[in-house]
Amino acid sequence: MIAMLPSLSVCLLVINFCLTDATLPSYIKPCKRTDAGLNECVKRTFEDLRPHLKQGIPELNVPPIDPLFLPEIVVAGSVEKGRGQPLRAVATNVKVLGAGDYKVQKLVVDLKKTIYYVNMTFPFLKIEANYDMDAKILNIPLKGRGPLKANATNVRANIVLHGAKVKIEGTTHIQFHSMETDLRIGDYKIRLFNLFNGDPTLNNAINAAINENKQEFMKTLKPLAEDTVAKYILENLNKIFSKFTFEEFFPK
Ligand SMILES: *[C@@H]1O[C@H](CO)[C@@H](O)[C@H](O)[C@H]1NC(C)=O
Numbered sequence: 001m002i003a004m005l006p007s008l009s010v011c012l013l014v015i016n017f018c019l020t021d022a023t024l025p026s027y028i029k030p031c032k033r034t035d036a037g038l039n040e041c042v043k044r045t046f047e048d049l050r051p052h053l054k055q056g057i058p059e060l061n062v063p064p065i066d067p068l069f070l071p072e073i074v075v076a077g078s079v080e081k082g083r084g085q086p087l088r089a090v091a092t093n094v095k096v097l098g099a100g101d102y103k104v105q106k107l108v109v110d111l112k113k114t115i116y117y118v119n120m121t122f123p124f125l126k127i128e129a130n131y132d133m134d135a136k137i138l139n140i141p142l143k144g145r146g147p148l149k150a151n152a153t154n155v156r157a158n159i160v161l162h163g164a165k166v167k168i169e170g171t172t173h174i175q176f177h178s179m180e181t182d183l184r185i186g187d188y189k190i191r192l193f194n195l196f197n198g199d200p201t202l203n204n205a206i207n208a209a210i211n212e213n214k215q216e217f218m219k220t221l222k223p224l225a226e227d228t229v230a231k232y233i234l235e236n237l238n239k240i241f242s243k244f245t246f247e248e249f250f251p252k
């Protein structure tokens with residue numbers, strides 16, 4: 001009898017390991033699908049996930065969001081340069097600080113249609129990157145390559161996520177296929193270094209022009225920023241939702 005104990009505890013360990021591997025980790029709180037306060041529950045789950053999203057969740061293959069790192073953002077042809085030449089701009093080694101300070105203002109879940117409405121805010125974002133571009137936006141020539149620094153305050157993101165319940169290896173999971181993003185930036189400052197090979201007069205004049213025409217610039221850059229954000233969120237959200245079943249996130 002006593003001789004059996006070690007093997008029994010090994011067995012329990014194995015079972016325990018298997019179960020924890022298959023069920024939600026403690027930092028993701030499930031929400032009862034029949035709960036009258038379902039929206040509040042999902043909102044709390046998302047808020048509670050903040051420290052984990054900040055650092056990243058390696059076991060789910062989710063990278064840290066603060067700092068958030070994007071190796072490359074390529075803009076080609078979305079804004080026309082003068083004389084019909086397409087704009088070309090590339091940002092590399094993009095580092096965003098502050099995304100981990102998100103606040104969820106409002107969250108509404110439609111479990112039947114798999115639509116999530118999320119309104120969130122970021123009090124302060126700081127961006128560092130390298131840029132390489134040859135473009136004309138609002139008649140302002142932008143040509144050069146070098147470092148870029150920007151910061152933004154009171155950024156609002158109103159998001160609608162569209163998904164479906166899909167079968168993955170025999171179990172039902174939520175997967176999102178598209179996202180509508182409405183980004184609104186309260187205010188920002190941006191500085192492009194080394195425009196026109198660093199000509200100081202041009203550099204200062206152009207940086208001043210960019211910061212003086214904020215509303216127009218934001219309108220031009222908004223679709224690009226929204227696409228980038230949507231791609232990033234969809235990819236990482238689907239990693240989390242493919243790992244666990246609908247039943248685990250939303251038990252009866
Ligand atoms: C998010 O904000 C937009 C714009 O203010 C609003 O129309 C929408 O109803 C909000 N969504 C939710 C879920 O409150």
Ligand SMILES: *[C@@H]1O[C@H](CO)[C@@H](O)[C@H](O)[C@H]1NC(C)=O
Pocket residue numbers: 126149150151189190191
């Ligand atoms: C935001 O950027 C501007 C311009 O580069 C800079 O002067 C300012 O110090 C920055 N603000 C913060 C809080 O980092």
